[in-house]
Structure formats: structure tokens, C-alpha cells
Amino acid sequence: MSYAYLFKYIIIGDTGVGKSCLLLQFTDKRFQPVHDLTIGVEFGARMITIDGKQIKLQIWDTAGQEAFRSITRSYYRGAAGALLVYDITRRDTFNHLTTWLEDARQHSNSNMVIMLIGNKSDLESRREVKKEEGEAFAREHGLVFMETSAKTAANVEEAFINTAREIYEKIQEGVFDINNEANGIKLGPQHLPSNANTPSGGASASQGGSCC
Amino acid sequence: MDYFFGFKSVISQPDAEPSPADTVLRLVERVTSSTLLEDRRDACRAIKALSKKYRLEVGAHGLDALIAVLVSDPDLETSSFVLETLCNVTSSEVFDEEGVGAPVGEQFTEIFLKKPENVISVITLLDEYDFHVRLPAIRLLMNLLNNKSKEMQEIILACPMGVAKLIDILSDSRDFVRNEALLLLIQLTKSNANIQNIIAYERGFDQLFKVVASEGYSDGGIVVDDSLQLMLNLLKRNASNQTVFREESCMKEITPFFRSCQPSESDPGHSWSTQKISNVHSMLQVVRTLVSPANATQVVSPAQKNVFGCGLLSELCALLMSPGVPADILSEIICTVGESIRGCRRNQEFFGQVMASSSPPRTALIVLLMSMVNEKQPVPLRAAVLYCFECFLYKNDVSQGQIIQALLPTSTEAMQNISAGQLLCGGLFSTDCLSHWLSSVALSHALVGNSNNKELLLRVHLAIAKDVAPVSLLQQAFNILQMGGKLQTRLGILTLLSTWLADSSNSVAQFLKLQNAIAFLTALVASNEHDDQEVLVQSLCAFLLGLCVVYNNDSNSNFSKESLCQLITKRIGVETFVDKLAEIAKHEVYSKALKHPQIRINTAADIQFDHEFCRLYKALENVIAKAVAPPTSPKGAESPSESELKAVAKYKDVIREQDGQIQHLRQRLAALEGDHIAAQSKIEELNVNLHHLQDQNTLLKAQRNNNVIIDESEPSSQSESSTEKLMKELEALRLDNERLQGQLEQQQSAKDLAMPVNGGIGLAVEFASTQSASIMDSFTTHEDVQVCSFFRPESSANTVDLELKTVRSRLDAMETELAETKHCLSVSIAENAELKEEIERVKKDQEDLLVLLADQDGKVQKYKDRLKTLGQTVSDDEDDELDDLGEDDEELSS
Numbered sequence A: 001m002s003y004a005y006l007f008k009y010i011i012i013g014d015t016g017v018g019k020s021c022l023l024l025q026f027t028d029k030r031f032q033p034v035h036d037l038t039i040g041v042e043f044g045a046r047m048i049t050i051d052g053k054q055i056k057l058q059i060w061d062t063a064g065q066e067a068f069r070s071i072t073r074s075y076y077r078g079a080a081g082a083l084l085v086y087d088i089t090r091r092d093t094f095n096h097l098t099t100w101l102e103d104a105r106q107h108s109n110s111n112m113v114i115m116l117i118g119n120k121s122d123l124e125s126r127r128e129v130k131k132e133e134g135e136a137f138a139r140e141h142g143l144v145f146m147e148t149s150a151k152t153a154a155n156v157e158e159a160f161i162n163t164a165r166e167i168y169e170k171i172q173e174g175v176f177d178i179n180n181e182a183n184g185i186k187l188g189p190q191h192l193p194s195n196a197n198t199p200s201g202g203a204s205a206s207q208g209g210s211c212c
Numbered sequence B: 001m002d003y004f005f006g007f008k009s010v011i012s013q014p015d016a017e018p019s020p021a022d023t024v025l026r027l028v029e030r031v032t033s034s035t036l037l038e039d040r041r042d043a044c045r046a047i048k049a050l051s052k053k054y055r056l057e058v059g060a061h062g063l064d065a066l067i068a069v070l071v072s073d074p075d076l077e078t079s080s081f082v083l084e085t086l087c088n089v090t091s092s093e094v095f096d097e098e099g100v101g102a103p104v105g106e107q108f109t110e111i112f113l114k115k116p117e118n119v120i121s122v123i124t125l126l127d128e129y130d131f132h133v134r135l136p137a138i139r140l141l142m143n144l145l146n147n148k149s150k151e152m153q154e155i156i157l158a159c160p161m162g163v164a165k166l167i168d169i170l171s172d173s174r175d176f177v178r179n180e181a182l183l184l185l186i187q188l189t190k191s192n193a194n195i196q197n198i199i200a201y202e203r204g205f206d207q208l209f210k211v212v213a214s215e216g217y218s219d220g221g222i223v224v225d226d227s228l229q230l231m232l233n234l235l236k237r238n239a240s241n242q243t244v245f246r247e248e249s250c251m252k253e254i255t256p257f258f259r260s261c262q263p264s265e266s267d268p269g270h271s272w273s274t275q276k277i278s279n280v281h282s283m284l285q286v287v288r289t290l291v292s293p294a295n296a297t298q299v300v301s302p303a304q305k306n307v308f309g310c311g312l313l314s315e316l317c318a319l320l321m322s323p324g325v326p327a328d329i330l331s332e333i334i335c336t337v338g339e340s341i342r343g344c345r346r347n348q349e350f351f352g353q354v355m356a357s358s359s360p361p362r363t364a365l366i367v368l369l370m371s372m373v374n375e376k377q378p379v380p381l382r383a384a385v386l387y388c389f390e391c392f393l394y395k396n397d398v399s400q401g402q403i404i405q406a407l408l409p410t411s412t413e414a415m416q417n418i419s420a421g422q423l424l425c426g427g428l429f430s431t432d433c434l435s436h437w438l439s440s441v442a443l444s445h446a447l448v449g450n451s452n453n454k455e456l457l458l459r460v461h462l463a464i465a466k467d468v469a470p471v472s473l474l475q476q477a478f479n480i481l482q483m484g485g486k487l488q489t490r491l492g493i494l495t496l497l498s499t500w501l502a503d504s505s506n507s508v509a510q511f512l513k514l515q516n517a518i519a520f521l522t523a524l525v526a527s528n529e530h531d532d533q534e535v536l537v538q539s540l541c542a543f544l545l546g547l548c549v550v551y552n553n554d555s556n557s558n559f560s561k562e563s564l565c566q567l568i569t570k571r572i573g574v575e576t577f578v579d580k581l582a583e584i585a586k587h588e589v590y591s592k593a594l595k596h597p598q599i600r601i602n603t604a605a606d607i608q609f610d611h612e613f614c615r616l617y618k619a620l621e622n623v624i625a626k627a628v629a630p631p632t633s634p635k636g637a638e639s640p641s642e643s644e645l646k647a648v649a650k651y652k653d654v655i656r657e658q659d660g661q662i663q664h665l666r667q668r669l670a671a672l673e674g675d676h677i678a679a680q681s682k683i684e685e686l687n688v689n690l691h692h693l694q695d696q697n698t699l700l701k702a703q704r705n706n707n708v709i710i711d712e713s714e715p716s717s718q719s720e721s722s723t724e725k726l727m728k729e730l731e732a733l734r735l736d737n738e739r740l741q742g743q744l745e746q747q748q749s750a751k752d753l754a755m756p757v758n759g760g761i762g763l764a765v766e767f768a769s770t771q772s773a774s775i776m777d778s779f780t781t782h783e784d785v786q787v788c789s790f791f792r793p794e795s796s797a798n799t800v801d802l803e804l805k806t807v808r809s810r811l812d813a814m815e816t817e818l819a820e821t822k823h824c825l826s827v828s829i830a831e832n833a834e835l836k837e838e839i840e841r842v843k844k845d846q847e848d849l850l851v852l853l854a855d856q857d858g859k860v861q862k863y864k865d866r867l868k869t870l871g872q873t874v875s876d877d878e879d880d881e882l883d884d885l886g887e888d889d890e891e892l893s894s
């Protein structure tokens, strides 16, 4: 199927926070109750619609275990969006966010959109991290924030779609250089290079660039 | 011993020229301590010039200094010199200039890799666009990878953006740089899924297709093949990357590649170059990797849709029918088409309608089948056609039906056009035994899982000669079998008959009506011939006979289920029957055929089982064995334990597998013991070397003592200080020697430690295997019990249950055993590795020692010369170590 844009995402965060489950819920609408430790990376894809435009999401789900950290770092470059996930029932996963964020900022494209996700919101009784804390962290570091449940699917769609919308807006504003695929954005086949005239930073010129 | 060779050559160096070691040392000194950039650079250049001929010296004395330069962010020229030097030092090739020498590239690689930062420095230098730097940096990484693949892969993975930087070079506009990077990436991606995934993530496929296109697709040079090799590395056994490949719509990039294979209008008869053949072959492998039946279905079917959707299938089919394609490529295309349509209805339909440009017009399928039954065509090609035909019929009851329908007398169409079925029947009656096998198997695929077709085929009659009345195909097939003939013929017919009778009681009933059928089969199974081929035929006959029992509807009172069982018991004996039945599974091609549907034969004499037949056999072997057991009340025989039998069979498989594992572990153990012995002899050798060194040392000491006496007789401050230096060095040398000895001792004790462990493993393996044997025994008993239990159906379920439990627990015990063995083995492997390391270290020390000795010798000589200049005569017996040169000197001075 043809698409207007293709966005590359990565999902990062400590092991066991539910990254793979989020991806599975988003691509297959299923929940996987057993922890199937990710080795290296896993890949998934899905089409969404924003502003009536088809957008293809390619999502790389990374391994949260410390041992795979250096491999995970290889995926920062080249991603347009990142879901940074912690588990609301495990404070340590929240405490590690700073490290994750530093790592991401160091190795990624500065325009990468990062969405902070507090997962397992269905486990209210075992909550260790207040929603307000997540919000505060996000505000402090300029991230978008959401609580989700990969189990009940609450907010899962929204998390992926809102991230895409954010990226889409940045494109409209001309922040992203859409002609450099290394940024994790690719123009779809239906997007003829008619608007391939805006080099990076040319903010004003790209308005209304996507005219199909 | 090579070391001594080197040693002597150092000694005999004419004294006007300093030894290479000295020269290198001097240059290294300049590199490390000179304050002038120019001077350091010149020294690096000079070292580079020496680094082929005196690789050992440069590596031994200069490696650290060179690495230090590399890390210190040097200027372009210096970087280039250093990188090229390191390339030479780590190269696995032996340079002409070097003369004979032990390959030392790997050792220097090891030293270089001790610090991962060193590799990171090289990767950082890749940022430099100048090819004088970039190119040797790539080559150096390549050398390191060639020598220490695993270690390098891990280091590069751990290096931030390491893989990414290498991929970036793929878009270097200078071909010679890009090509070099391509080779590096091929090496880097070998069996490392993590690296493969990162490359796919970094749009590796995209880049590679760009290279392929820019080089002219199939007509391009070796770079095209290299790109495709890398692509294959990324895709093989990597489901995630296969998905990425599909998601990035890469399949459509393949279509123009095959379009470029079509003969050009201007030069239609042009034959393919070797490069083109290998390019196309590689691209076909890429396609097959994506649609291979070995992949999971959820990966294969979207890939197949993709092959169709982007016009690749039609391009491949066009190529199939176009002239001038070399035969081996044609076979590969046929297999690729086959796998692209296998089990995918839409693709199968498309393929069924592809027309060949022949007159009269025929479908491609018919043309291919004509080649299959044509004795003159190459065997691999004929096998490929059968495979493709099987893929065409796989899960395709419509086409299966059409094949059979066309053979029925009612069919009017059959009169005009030759049909696939007719070709196959024709093949059955040709004179070529491979045609018999191929045609029978092909025909059997029209029957797989299709009971309707099995009945329809019963109605097919054939007239072989004009004046003879038509005979049923079933009868004819049996006649061919009865006539004996070649092995291939009989295996083929038996495959066809087995597929036909399985799960079709009408077919069985018809078969039983054939005169002599049962008598013939019984006689064969009962026969005592032990020839390998004959045993195989007997086994298939037993299978066929068994099918007659299992799918018997008792319509024929002469050959009811019960009477057949009695016949088997009386004429063959149940045990013999079951043994014969089991022979098929023991044949080496059986398990291969079971694993993969592709038919792989290269000559007409190669034996091959059909994949579907093997599956059928696997599913029914146990059912038959059970059915022919001594007569029981029919109800009782059915009720106890279809599922339990299956369970037992499963456990049997597990045990077989574990047996295999034990076997494997034993082999490993043997190999390790071999290593151990090798290590020991290495130690011995080193010991001898050490003694030699000690002798040398004593000799030198003696010399020194002589010299000291001379010094005393005529003291001179200059010579005194040099004597002192000499003594110090000798002292150091002695210390080194002691250290070496200590290490050797340590090693010796380490080795002693390792010994009992090895013994322990032997025991464990022994134990595990007796364990396995006893479980096997218990199975045999278990089966006996089960056979008996058919007489007492009411209690059988319980007994079997109990048995199962015992078996299960034994299995568990055995698994623990196996785990223990594995553990022991890994301990021993570790021990061995330690030993090896020890040896490595001793070797290194020894090298150092040698270098020191060489220096030492140079100094002694110099010192002696100095003495001479000071007017002291040096008598012959004082320096018997000195060579002719010394004697010359003496003559001069006298």
C-alpha cells in the first residue's frame, strides 16, 4: 500500500516495562502475558492516518536489558520518534529515565520526538509512580506524556498516533529535513519530488509543501 | 624453530649495517620522543617502508608506539602511514619480501584487539574523507575481522555508531572506496544477527539496490555480486530483516534486475558471461531466501504475494521461457518460480497460464514437463521441474483435479492438446528409469490430500499398444513393479501406489483385486536379501502392504484386515515386518527429504525420497505397526491409545535426539582430548626452546665474563660503563628466563588440573549413554507390554499411563544427566582455552627474550669492536661465537 510518509520509531526503556507488549498491542491488537525477553531488536509496522494522509510507521522494539545497551544505541540515529517507557508499578524503571534520556539525546537526531510512557496503568493497586510525577518529568524535559496499558490497550493507539502527529507537525513547520532519510522520515512513493525543494532549516518555505 | 633462524640471521648481520631490529627500534624511538611533527612523520613513513620485509620487528617493537600515534589524532599523512603499517603487520598473507616466516598477522591482531579503543580509533578515522586514510582504515578493519571475526564483531557492536559509520561509506561516491566497504560489511555480517539488523535499520537494502542499479543490474561486475552476497547475509535466517525487506518494498527493486537478463534486441544470441551467471544466481538466492518453504508461513505468504504484486513472478516466468539462459541458471529459476508459487493460489493460477512461445501453443508447464521426461536434459534441471510441479500442486486441489480430469475418457480436450497427465503417464512407460521415478512422484502429487482424485484415477485406463485392450492405470503400475527393473523405477511406483492407497479404502479394494498383488508384496517383504537397495524396496513394500491393512474396508473376503494380518504373521512374522518397515527411516536421504521439499539429485543414480511421501510415511509408520499386531478384537485394537502411541513415538524421538547429542558430545570430547595432547606437545616444544635459550644465555654469559677480564687488565671508563649496562641487561635476561620457567611450571600444573576433569567427562558421557540405552530398553519392553495389553483392553490404558510416567521421569533424569555432561564439557573447554592462552603468553615472552638476546649479541659485538679499537686483542677461543668477520678483524689488527 502506498503512503505519504514513513516514520521510523524506536521503543526504549528498562527490561520488563512492556515495550514488546505495546508494540504487539499496536500492530496485532493482542496481549502477551508472559515476558518474552527481547534479544537484540524486534520489528513491527503499521499504517495510520493523520490529516487524511496515510502514514506508515516502522517500529523497532529494542531490548531493555543492560547487556544489550550498546546495540540499542545503534538505533537512536535514524529514528524520527521514540517511545520512552517505564513501568508505573516499578519505581526503579522511573528512576532510570534520566539515563535513558541522556543516552537518547546524545546519540539521536536533535529533532527526534520523544514520548514518555508510563505503562501498566491497569495495575492501579500496585502503582508506585504517581501520574503527576510522570507529568512533571515530561514537562521538565520537554517530552509528551501518557499513561498506557498494553494489557487493556488503553491509550496505546494514542501513544503511537500522537507521536506521529507531533512528527508530522514538525515536518509542516519545516523543522525536519524530509529529504534526508537518515532522520527517520521517508517520503512515500505517491509523494513525487515536486516539493523536494526545502533544504533543512528552510522553515517558511516548506509550508504547504505537501500538496497531494 | 623459526625464531632461531631469525636469531642467527641477526647475528650474522655485517657490522657496518645495523640490524633491522636496531633500525626499527631507532625509528620507534623517534616516533615516540621526537618533538618535531615532521620528524615523527618521517619516522612513521620509514617504519611503513620496513613493515613488509621486517614485519616481525616492526610489530614487536613498534605496535604500541603506532597505536599511541593513532589515538593521538595525528595529521593526515601520518595517519595514512600508520594505518598502512598496521595493515601490513596484521595481514594474514605472507609477503614475498618476508621470505619464509610464520604467519604472525593473527598474533598482532590479538595484541591490537586487547584494547577495544584501538578499533574505535580506526573507526573514527573513517570520518576522514581523504582516501589515503579511509582506504587503509577499511583494510585494517578487514584484516582484523579476518583474523578475529567474533571479537571484532563484538567490539564494533559496542562502539557507538560503529556499524552506522561503516554503512555510510557505502554511499561514498568513489567506487573503489565503496567496494572495499562492501567487502568489509560482508565479513562483518556473517552470522551476527545484531549487526544484520542494524544494517537493515540503517536502510542497508536501499543502499545495496542503489549499487546494483548503478552498476547495471545483472550485467554489472563483481560489485553486483558482492552487494547481493551482503544482502543474502542480511536476510538468511533473519525473519525480522525479511519483514523489513518487505516493508520497505524492496521486492520491486528486484524486478528490473531480471528484466535486464532478457536477451537484448540487438544481440539476441549473446551468451552469458561468468560474472552475469553468478550475479543472477545470487539474486535468485535472494528471492528464494524470502519465499523458502523453510521459513515460517506468516513470512512466506506475504513475500509470495509481493513477488506477484511487483511483477517479479511474471518476469521470472518470461525468463524461464526465453532462449539462451544457461542450464544451471534455468534450474535455479525453475526452483525460484516453484517456491514463489508454492501453496499460494493466486500465484499458482498465474503460473498455470503462462504460455511458452512454441507452436503449437503450449503452456510453460507442459513445456517444462516435456523436459522433465526427456532423458537428454540435465538431471538437475529435470529434478527442478518436478519440484516446481509439486509446488504448483501444493494445496491446490483445483489444479490437482485438472491434471487427473484430463486423463479421463470423457475429456474431449485431452484429444486435442497433450495434457500434463498424459505426459506423466507417458513418462511411466518410457525406457528411462529416472523418468519413471519423476513421473510417478509427479503423479502422486496430484493425489496428495485429495481423496476424490484417488477415486478418479482408478477410472483411468491406458492403451499401451494398438491391438491390446486398455488396462487400468493401477494394473499397469503394478505390472511395472512386478517386472522388477531398476531401483528408481520401483521406488517411484511404490511412492505413487502408497500415496494412492493411503486414506482411500476404494483404492485399496481395487488394488487387492489385482492378481498376485498381495502375494507379490508378501514375498518381497519376506525375502531375505540384504542388498542395500533391495532392503529399501522391501521396506516400501511393507509400507504398501501395511496401508492395505489399515485402509481395508473388508469388502474383499480373501483379503480382509484380519486375514492380511494373519498372512503377515505367518508368512513374514510381525517382528520382521516391523523391522523392514522401519528401514526407510534409516536411510540417509530420508531425514533430508523430510526437512525440505526440494528434490536434490545430480545424477540419474542418486536416490531421493519425495518430501510428501516421507511425511506420509512418518504419519503412518506407527499406525501400521500397531495394526499388524497379532489379531485382537477389532474394537479393542482401536480404542486404547492412538494418542499414547503418538506420545511414545514422541519420546522415542526425544531419546533418539538425545542419543545424537551424546554422540556429538563424545566427539567434542575426543576433539578436546586431541587439543589437549597438542597443547602438551606444544609445551614440550617450548621447553626445548627454553633450554636452547638457556644454552645461548650461558654462552653469552661466558663471553661476557671473558670480556670483563679483559676490561680489568686495561680499564677504560667508556668500556666499563658499557660492561655494566651489559651486565644489567644480562641480569634482566636471567630474570625473564626465570619468569618464563615459572610460567611453564604454572602451565604444567594447570594442565595437570585439567586432566582429571577430562576423565570425569568421559565417565559422565559413559553414564549418560548407558542411561539412554536403558531407556531405549525400557521402550522395547514398553512396546511389548502394549502389544500384550491389546488382549486385555480394559486395563491397557492404565498400564500405558503408568509406563508413560516412568518413561517421562527417566527422560527427565536423562536430561539432567545431559546437562551435567554439557557442563563438564564446557568446564573442560574453558580449561583448554586457559591452557592455550598460557601457551600464547609463553610464546610472546619467548619472542621478547629472543629480541633481547639479539640486542644483546649486537651489543657484545659492538663492545668487542670497541675493545679492539682500544687496542685490545681478542683471541679466538675467547669468542668462538663470533663469526668470520671477527677473524677478519683480527687479521687486520695483527
Ligand SMILES: Nc1nc2c(ncn2[C@@H]2O[C@H](COP(=O)(O)OP(=O)(O)OP(=O)(O)O)[C@@H](O)[C@H]2O)c(=O)[nH]1
Residues within 6 Å of the ligand: A013, A014, A015, A016, A017, A018, A019, A020, A021, A022, A032, A033, A034, A035, A036, A037, A038, A039, A062, A063, A064, A065, A119, A120, A121, A122, A123, A148, A149, A150, A151, A152
Ligand atoms: N498488567 C500488565 N502487564 C503488562 C503490561 N505490559 C506488559 N506487561 C507484562 O510485563 C511483562 C514484560 O513485558 P514485555 O513487553 O515483554 O517487556 P519488555 O519491555 O519488552 O522487556 P525487554 O524485552 O526485556 O526489554 C510481561 O509479562 C507482560 O505481560 C500492561 O500494560 N499491563
Ligand SMILES: [Mg+2]
Residues within 6 Å of the ligand: A019, A020, A021, A036, A037, A038, A061, A062, A063, A064
Ligand atoms: Mg521486549
